[in-house]
Amino acid sequence: MTVILYKILFVALGVFAGIYVGAIPGLSVTMAxxxxxxxxxxxxxxxxxxxxxxxxxxxxxxxxxxAILLNIPGAxxxxxxxxxxxxxxxxxxxxxxxxxxxxxxxxxxxxxxVIMLIAAxxxxxxxxxxxxxxxxxxxxxxxxxxxxLGGKSVWKGILTALIGLMLAVVGTDPITxxxxxxxxxxxxxxxxxxxxxxxxxxxxxxxxxxxLHRDRPIVKQDVLKIRPPKEVLIRxxxxxxxxxxxxxxxxxxxxxxxxxxxxxxxxxAKRTVKNPEVxxxxxxxxxxxxxxxxxxxxxxxxxIPMLTLGIPGDSVTAIMIGALSIHNIKAGPTLMSTxxxxxSNLAWLLLAANIFLLIFGLTGIRIFSKLVELPRxxxxxxxxxISVIGSYSIxxxxxxxxxxxxxxxxxxxxxxxxxxxxxxxxxxxxxxxxELYFRRAIMSAGSVGGMFVDIFTSPFSLVLVVLLALMIVxxxxxxxxxx
Numbered sequence: 001m002t003v004i005l006y007k008i009l010f011v012a013l014g015v016f017a018g019i020y021v022g023a024i025p026g027l028s029v030t031m032a033x034x035x036x037x038x039x040x041x042x043x044x045x046x047x048x049x050x051x052x053x054x055x056x057x058x059x060x061x062x063x064x065x066x067a068i069l070l071n072i073p074g075a076x077x078x079x080x081x082x083x084x085x086x087x088x089x090x091x092x093x094x095x096x097x098x099x100x101x102x103x104x105x106x107x108x109x110x111x112x113x114v115i116m117l118i119a120a121x122x123x124x125x126x127x128x129x130x131x132x133x134x135x136x137x138x139x140x141x142x143x144x145x146x147x148x149l150g151g152k153s154v155w156k157g158i159l160t161a162l163i164g165l166m167l168a169v170v171g172t173d174p175i176t177x178x179x180x181x182x183x184x185x186x187x188x189x190x191x192x193x194x195x196x197x198x199x200x201x202x203x204x205x206x207x208x209x210x211x212l213h214r215d216r217p218i219v220k221q222d223v224l225k226i227r228p229p230k231e232v233l234i235r236x237x238x239x240x241x242x243x244x245x246x247x248x249x250x251x252x253x254x255x256x257x258x259x260x261x262x263x264x265x266x267x268x269a270k271r272t273v274k275n276p277e278v279x280x281x282x283x284x285x286x287x288x289x290x291x292x293x294x295x296x297x298x299x300x301x302x303x304i305p306m307l308t309l310g311i312p313g314d315s316v317t318a319i320m321i322g323a324l325s326i327h328n329i330k331a332g333p334t335l336m337s338t339x340x341x342x343x344s345n346l347a348w349l350l351l352a353a354n355i356f357l358l359i360f361g362l363t364g365i366r367i368f369s370k371l372v373e374l375p376r377x378x379x380x381x382x383x384x385x386i387s388v389i390g391s392y393s394i395x396x397x398x399x400x401x402x403x404x405x406x407x408x409x410x411x412x413x414x415x416x417x418x419x420x421x422x423x424x425x426x427x428x429x430x431x432x433x434x435e436l437y438f439r440r441a442i443m444s445a446g447s448v449g450g451m452f453v454d455i456f457t458s459p460f461s462l463v464l465v466v467l468l469a470l471m472i473v474x475x476x477x478x479x480x481x482x483x
Contacts, residue, residue: 007050011349014054015356021055022062023074024390029059033319045327050349052323056316057109057353060258060295061361064101068288069094070383072203076195077258077295079425080266082202084280084287091283095365100228100285101292102361104240108293109354111244112251112300117347119304130253132440133455137464138253139434142260143426144267144471157423160414164427165434167192174436187399194428196391196400197407201421203387204408207380209415227362232285239269239286240293247294251301258295258302259429265294300350306331307343384408 021032032055036048063078068085081101088097130138143161170181171191182188243265250261269290270280278284306317321331329342391404411421445451455461 003046006047007349008352010047010050011054011352012356012360014051014056015058015353016054016360018055018058018060019062019065019357019360022059022078023065024386029056029075029316032059033316036323045324045329046345048323048327049320049346050352052316052320053346053349054353054356057296057299057350057357058360060299061102061105061292061357064105064288064292065098068097068101070203071206072383072387073198076198076429077262077298078291079198079202079259079422080262080291081288083266083422084282084284087281087283088285088288093283096228097285097288098365099362100232100236101288102358103228103233104236104289105292105296105361106354106358107237107240108244108247108295108297109299109350109357111241111293112248112297113347113350113354114300115245115248115297116300116304116350129460131454131458131460132437132444133451133458134460134464135253136434136437136441137455137461137468138260139430139437141464141468141471142263142430143434144468153418156419160419160421161423161427164424164429165431166427167197167424168428168431169435174432175439187397191432192403192428193391193400194425196403197428198425199387199391200404200407201411201414201425203390204384204404205411205415205421207383207387208408208412210376211380212412228285236285236289239273239289242272243269243290243293244297247297248301250294251298252304258298261298261301262291262295263426265290296354303346303350307346 018029018032022029033052036052036055059075060077063074063076064081064085066072066074067078067081068089071082071086073079073082085097085101088094168191170188172179172182172189179189246265246268247258247261250264251258266287269286273280273284273286276284276286280287302317306321324331324342329339387404387408388401391400392398414421414424441451441454442448445454455465
C-alpha cells in the first residue's frame with residue numbers, strides 16, 4: 001500500500017511541476033526529464049518512472065496556457081493552440097479556453113492510453129515498416145499545413161514556409177559534416193534553434209507589437225463561468241476522438257512526436273469541421289480541441305514503439321529508455337514477455353497522470369486568466385525577460401539570445417504586414433528531417449529515379465502519396481487571390 005501511495009504522490013508532483021515547466025517558454029519537458037535522470041538514478045524504477053510520466057503529461061499540456069494567454073507557445077506542441085486560443089483570450093474567454101484545453105487534453109490522453117493497451121503490438125508492426133521514403137512523404141504532408149497556418153493568404157504562408165526551410169539548412173551537413181551558410185561563425189555550426197526562433201517570433205514579436213500598439217483597450221476576462229457547457233463538450237467529443245486517433249498514430253511513428261501530431265490534427269479539423277460557430281483563426285474552440293487532444297494522445301502513442309520495439313517515439317521516450325537501462329531493464333520486443341509489469345505500471349501511471357492533469361488543470365484558471373489584464377507596460381517587458389531567459393536555458397549559449405531578439409524583431413514586422421509566423425516556424429521544425437529522409441531515401445534506392453520507383457511500388461508509400469495528393473488539391477482550392 002505504501003508503494004502505491006508513493007507512486008501516486010510522485011505522479012501528482014510530476015504533473016503539477018510539468019504544467020508550470022511547460023508554461024514557461026524554453027523550459028521543455030525533455031529538459032526536465034533529462035534532469036530527472038540524474039536526480040532519480042538511485043530511486044526505485046517505479047518511482048522514477050512515476051515522476052517522469054507526471055512531468056511529461058503535465059508539460060505537454062502546460063504549453064497551452066502560455067499559448068492561450070500570451071500567444072507564446074510554451075512548447076512546440078502548443079504552436080497550433082495559439083491560432084485560436086489567443087483570439088479567445090482577446091475576446092475575454094481565456095478562462096473557458098483553458099478549461100476546454102484541459103478537458104480535451106485529458107480525453108486525448110485517455111484515448112492514447114486505450115489505443116496503447118489495445119493496439120500496441122499492431123501499431124508497432126506498422127511503425128517499424130516505415131522506411132525513409134515513407135517518413136519523407138509524412139513530412140511533406142506536414143509541410144502542406146501552410147494552408148491552414150497561413151491565415152487569409154495561402155501564398156504568404158507558402159513564402160514564409162520556404163524561408164523557414166532555407167533557414168533549416170544553416171549549420172553542419174548531417175551526412176557530409178560540411179558547414180553550410182555559417183560564414184565562419186563557430187556558433188552557427190549547430191544551426192538555428194527552432195525553439196529560439198519560435199520564442200522570438202511568438203514571444204518577443206508579440207510583446208513588441210503590444211507595446212507599440214498599447215492604445216488598444218485591455219480585455220477583461222470572464223472568469224465567473226470557466227467550465228464550458230456540457231452541450232459544447234458533447235459536440236466537441238467526436239472531434240476530440242478523431243484528433244486523439246491522429247495523435248496516437250503520429251506519436252507511434254519514431255521521431256514524429258506531439259509537435260507534428262498537433263499541427264496535423266489542427267489541419268485535419270480545419271478541413272473536416274463544417275460550419276464552425278466562429279471561423280478558424282478567429283477564436284474557434286475546435287482550434288483548441290484538435291491540437292490539445294492530439295498532443296496528449298501522442299504520449300500514449302510514443303510509448304508504443306518504446307515498449308514493443310525499443311525505439312524511442314520522441315525525445316522523452318529516448319530519455320525513459322535510458323532511465324530503464326540504468327536499472328538494467330532493456331526496452332524492446334522481449335520486455336512485454338519477460339517483464340509485463342513494466343508495461344502495466346506505465347499504463348497505470350499514464351492513467352493517474354491524466355486524472356491529476358484534470359484536477360490541477362482546472363485549478364488556478366481564474367488567477368492565470370487575470371494575467372492578461374496586467375498593464376502592458378508591466379506584462380510585456382516581463383514576457384521579454386522570460387523569453388530571453390527561456391531561450392538561454394536551452395543550451396546556455398548567448399547566440400540563442402541573439403537569434404531570439406533578431407527573430408523577435410522580424411516577427412514584429414511580419415505581424416505588422418500580416419505575414420503569418422506559424423509557417424516559418426513549421427518550415428524550420430520540419431526542414432532538417434525533411435532533408436535527412438530525402439537523402440536517405442535516395443541512398444537506399446540508389447538514385448532519385450529509384451526512389452520514385454520504390455514509392456510507387458510500396459503499399460504504405462502509395463497510401464501516403466494519395467493522402468498527399470488530396471492535401472495538395474485542397475491547398476490549391478484554398479489558394480484564392482486576395483481582393
